Amino acid sequence: MKLCTIGCGGHSSDVHGPAQQKAAREGAVHLVACCDLNETLAETYRARFGFERAYTDIQTMIDREAPDVLCLIVPTHVTSDLAVDILRQGIPLFLEKPPGLRTAELDRMRAAAHSGRVPNQVAFNRRYMPVVARTHDILEAHLPPEAVQQINYEMTRFDRRDADFSTTAIHAIDAVRFLARSPYHEVQISYREMPWMGGGVAAFTLDGTCESGTQVRINIQPIAGKTSEGACIHAAEHTLRLSLLGADGRQFQGYLEHWQKDRLAERFQATGDLIDRNGTFGEFQAFLDAVREGRIPRPGLDDCGQQMALMEALRRRLSRVDFAESRQDLLAPELIVSRLS
Structure with missing residues (x-):
């Protein structure tokens, strides 16, 4: 299962990167690429956690790597727009809480997930x-x-x-x-x-x-x-x-x-x-297992x-x-x- 992650800042490095690395060591996922607008952060994250490549453009990464699952760990005010775009491409999504700043943003993400029956999970660890x-x-x-x-x-x-x-x-x-x-x-x-x-x-x-x-x-x-x-x-x-x-x-x-x-x-x-x-490894492992087994991840946007x-x-x-x-x-x-x- 190929994983790409978006967002290589402090929270992602402290919390989610170690969980991704452990999952890879256990053979649950293949860390193919990470992405951040800051090239230095992206390269540092790649080297620290064992990703193969680093990017600064999300769509370029998605087009080249064709990930099976994607993690979205970005500032809350940009979560909704990025999540909607990813879900519309049919990529199973694990995203940091909260899923947006307003209920209207949540509704947009849910609608995008529903339209393609795309698995998703929110990181309420x-x-x-x-x-x-x-x-x-x-x-x-x-x-x-x-x-x-x-x-x-x-x-x-x-x-x-x-x-x-x-x-x-x-x-x-x-x-x-x-x-x-x-x-x-x-x-x-x-x-x-x-x-x-x-x-x-x-x-x-x-x-x-x-x-x-x-x-x-x-x-x-x-x-x-x-x-x-x-x-x-x-x-x-x-x-x-x-x-x-x-x-x-x-x-x-x-x-x-x-x-x-x-x-x-x-x-x-x-x-x-x-x-x-x-709980950060447990929640990530549960997401990967649910996607692999065709179950609905919990808690999802719904x-x-x-x-x-x-x-x-x-x-x-x-x-x-x-x-x-x-x-x-x-x-x-x-x-x-x-x-x-």
């Missing part, structure tokens, strides 16, 4: 972190979605003065929906603006319910004293506490405790290389409507999102939204 996957397995074994009472998720970062933190917060939004195993029904959002930290800097709290009845709370704190991320899930006779980050707040470690009837039923500690613990709607709501400072349509596969979810006064 939390789903493939061993600690999150194990939590999901425990929930599936013990608790139907409607039995889960609460999911509390917290994402804190140190000195992240992003003018738009919503593109990172979407990770938490997706992780909660994945663990809830149920679409969101309604979400209320409150904001703590911090203009003295920079334009657009704010903390967010999302309080909502899922169609299953599960109550959810997501706390997003970009300006905190420690980088951390984790969740606590409650149901009758069950509590699951999971930490996604290590003690230093920088290395994805993964730690889980499952308590049942006031006794520790299971303790889980993720092991392996960083790309195994943080699975991202609610996450994108809530991300956009954060950026627009909306106070409420009500998903009037609840079908998970809806192309363009109808929203009833309220703006902060």
Whole structure:
């Protein structure tokens, strides 16, 4: 299976390049070419991860290499246009989250994928972190979605003065929906603006319910004293506490405790290389396997409507999102939204 990748910057080099390299070493993929507008970045990426050739023009690379799959790891504001063009050429696509900046961009990508039935997957790596996957397995074994009472998720970062933190917060939004195993029904959002930290800097709290009845709370704190991320899930006779980050707040470690009837039923500690613990290799491997076996990769563009709607709501400072349509596969979810006064 021939792979080409677009985007050779810092995030791609730190996260996706090592996963691509490991997949190639295991014989899952052939790294034929990488592409970046910056020739130096493209050549450095090629040499570091073992690609055969480097390009600065996307279409030239596609025409010459005829890839079986393509990775798109580029700035969010250009993701949609590039993805639509690639999908219209019928090339299975693995793309970095978020899939665009607005739900309208997501709709364009979905339409392009649907027209040619092109496999696609969005890089929501939390789903493939061993600690999150194990939590999901425990929930599936013990608790139907409607039995889960609460999911509390917290994402804190140190000195992240992003003018738009919503593109990172979407990770938490997706992780909660994945663990809830149920679409969101309604979400209320409150904001703590911090203009003295920079334009657009704010903390967010999302309080909502899922169609299953599960109550959810997501706390997003970009300006905190420690980088951390984790969740606590409650149901009758069950509590699951999971930490996604290590003690230093920088290395994805993964730690889980499952308590049942006031006794520790299971303790889980993720092991392996960083790309195994943080889910980036797992998600990429799952994409390659799905394409090879003719299955639908998950999560695909069709699975991202609610996450994108809530991300956009954060950026627009909306106070409420009500998903009037609840079908998970809806192309363009109808929203009833309220703006902060």
